[in-house]
Amino acid sequence: MLFNTRGIVFQKVSYSESSIIVKIYTEEFGLRSFIVRGVKNKRSSFKQAYFQPLTLLDLVVSNKENKNIHNIKEVKVSYAYRAVFADPVKQSILFFLNEILLKTIKEETPDKSLFEWLFHALSWLDLTDKSVVNYHLVFLFQLSRFLGFYPKISGMKARYFDLQEGLFQTDRPEHPSYVSGDLIFPLTELRMATFENSSGLHIGNENRRKILHILVSYYQMHLPNIGRIKSLEVLENMMS
Template sequence: MNCYRIQRMIESTKGIVFQSVKYSETSIIVKILTESRGIQSYIIKGVRSKKAKIKTALFQPLQLLEITANHRENKDLNFLKEARVSFAYQSIPFDMQKRSVLMFLTEVLVRSIKEESANQTLFDWLWKSLIWYDLAASPGADFHLVFLIQMSKFLGFYPKNPERASGYFDLQEGVFINSEPPHPHYISGVFTEMFHQLLLTSFNSLGNLSFTSGQRRKLLNTLITYYQLHLTGFGELKSLEVLQQLFE
C-alpha cells in the first residue's frame, strides 16, 4: 500500500482580488494575485451564509487584502482561512468614473497576468498604482492609458526604444521606426507623437495630457491591439464600450 503525506503550509500574504465566482449556495471561489505566490485560486466555504466570519464584500474586484491561506502542495485550489482589508478605498466606491475604470482594468489584468509565481516588482507597482488612483483628487481621464503603458514593462513588451519618437510605431515589433512596416499593425503621424507622450508620462504628470475624446479612444484601441498582439488569448474586452462611453 502506497502512503503519502500532503504537504500543507499556512501562509499570510498581501493579495489583490481579481475575480470571484459562486461555487455553491454558501461558498465562492476567488482568484487573487498574491505577493508571495502570484495568481492563486481559493475556495471560501460558508462565506454566503448569514453567520459567515469572512464576508463576500471583501472580494470586490481589485480590493487590497491581507490574507491567510492553507496551501497544499501541487493543488490548484486552496483554502482561504482569513481575510481583511489592508487598504480601504476612500473615493473609488463613491466615484462612478473611477469604478468604471477599475472594472476595465480588472478585465485587462485577468486576461494579462496568469503566472502562479511571485513577481514582486509587478505586485508592488500594481498595489501602489491602485492606491494612487484612489487618493488622487483629480486624476483626469487618461489614467488607464498610462496604466496600460506602464504595465507592459512587467509583461515584457514595453517599447524597445522609448527615447526615440520616429514617424511610425510598429505595434507588432514594439518599436519606433522611420518607414511604414509591411503589415497593418502600426500607428503614424500625430498618433505616434501622442503614443510617445504616454511613455513619458507618470501618474503624477497626468495633468499635462490634453487629448480629445476621439484621440483618447484611438489611443485606447491602439493599446488594446498592442496587448492582443503580444499576449496569446487576450481576446476582446467586454468592458471597453462602457469605458469609452464614459469619456465621450
Template sequence: MLCKTRGIVLHSIPYNDKYSIIYMYTEAFGRASYLVARSRGKKSSVSKALFMPLSVVEMEVEHLNKRDLHRIRETKLCYPLTELFCNPVKNVLALFLSEVLFRVVKETEPDSRLFEYLYESIQLLELSDKGVANFHLVFLLRLLYYMGIYPNADSYVAGSCFDMLNGVFVEHIPMHRHYLNREESVVFARLLKISFENMSLYSFSRQDRVNVISRILEYYRLHLPDFPEIKSLSVMQSLFD
C-alpha cells in the same frame, strides 16, 4: 500549509449555490484561486464584501501546491477603498483594470516587483483627484514593463512610424499592417512620457481617447497570447462621453 500573504482581487465567479471562486494576484504565490462561501454569518472571518475588483487584502490562507483551489482562513483590507467603490468613475476604472489584469497576469510564481506596482497603483487610484481620466492609460503602459513588452521609446525620431509588432519606431512603413501612421506615432511617442505624476497635464478629445486605448489594447493583443476583447471597455468609454 498555512501562510499569510497580501492579495489583489482580479475576478470572481459563482462556483455553486454556496461558493464563489475568487481569482487573486498574491504576493506569496503569484496568481491563485480561492474558494469563498457566498453567504457567511456575521462572525465570519471571511467576508465576501472584501472581494470587490481591485480590493487589496491581507489573508491567512491554506495553500497546497497540488490544488487548483485554496481556502482563506482570515482576511482583512490592507487599506480602505472608499473612492474605488463609491466614486462611479473610479469604480468603472477598477472594473476595467481588474478585467485586464485577470486576462494578462497568468503566472503562478510570485513577482514582488509586479505586486508592488499593482499595490501602489491601486492606492494612487484611490487617492488621486486630478487626471483620473488618464489613470488607466498610465497603468496599462507602465504594466508593459512588468510584462516584458514595453516599447522602445528611445527609437522615436520625427517622421517615424511605430511598428507595433516589433515594439519600435521605424523610418519606413512596415511590410505588415500592425503599425501606427506618422500622426498616430507622434501622439504615441508623447504618450510614452506620461506618468502618474504628470497625467493631469494630458488632455484628449473623446475620439482621441477611444483611439489611444484601443491601440494600447491592440498592442497587448499582438504580444500576449489569448488576450481577448475586454468586455468592460465600452462601459468605461461611456464615462467620458
C-alpha cells in the same frame, strides 16, 4: 502550513449555495485560487465584500504546491477604497483594469515588483484628486513592462509605431500593423508618463479614444488569447 501575504482579488465565482471560489493575485505566490466556504451565510466571519474585484487584502492562507485550490484562514482589507465607487469614471476604469488583469496575468509564481506596482497603482487611482482621463492609458503602457512587450524607441524622431515589433521608429514598417501621423507624439508622451503627471498631458477626447483602441489592439496582438475586452465600451462611454 500557513502563510501571511497581501493579495489583489481578480475574480469571484459562486461554488455552491454557501461558498465561492476567488482568484487572488498574491504577493508571495502569484496567482492562486481559493475556496471560501460558508461566506454566503449570515454568520460567516468572512464578508462577501472582501472579495469584490480588485479589493486589496491582507491574508493568512494555506499553500500546497500539489493543489489547485487553497484555503483562506484569515482575511482583512489591506487598503479600503475611499473614492473609487463614488466616482463613475474611476469605477469604470477599475472594471476595465480588472478585465485586463484577469486576462493577462496568469503566472502562478510571485513577482513582487509587479505586485507592488499594482498595489500602488490601484490605491493611487482611489486617492488622487487629479484628472484620471489618461490614467488607464498610462496603466496599459506600464503594465506592458511586466508582461514583456513594453514598446521601445529607435531613433530620435520616430514617425511610426510598429505594433508587431513594439517599436517606435523612423521608417515605415513593411506591413499594415502600424500607427503614424498626429498620434505618434501623444503615444510617446504616454509611454514615458507617470500616474502623477498624466493629468498634464493634453490629449483630446477623440485621440484618447483612438489611442485606447490602439493599445487594446497592441495587447491582443502580443497576447492573442485575451480575446475581446468587454468593458471597453463602458469605459469609452464614461470618458466621452
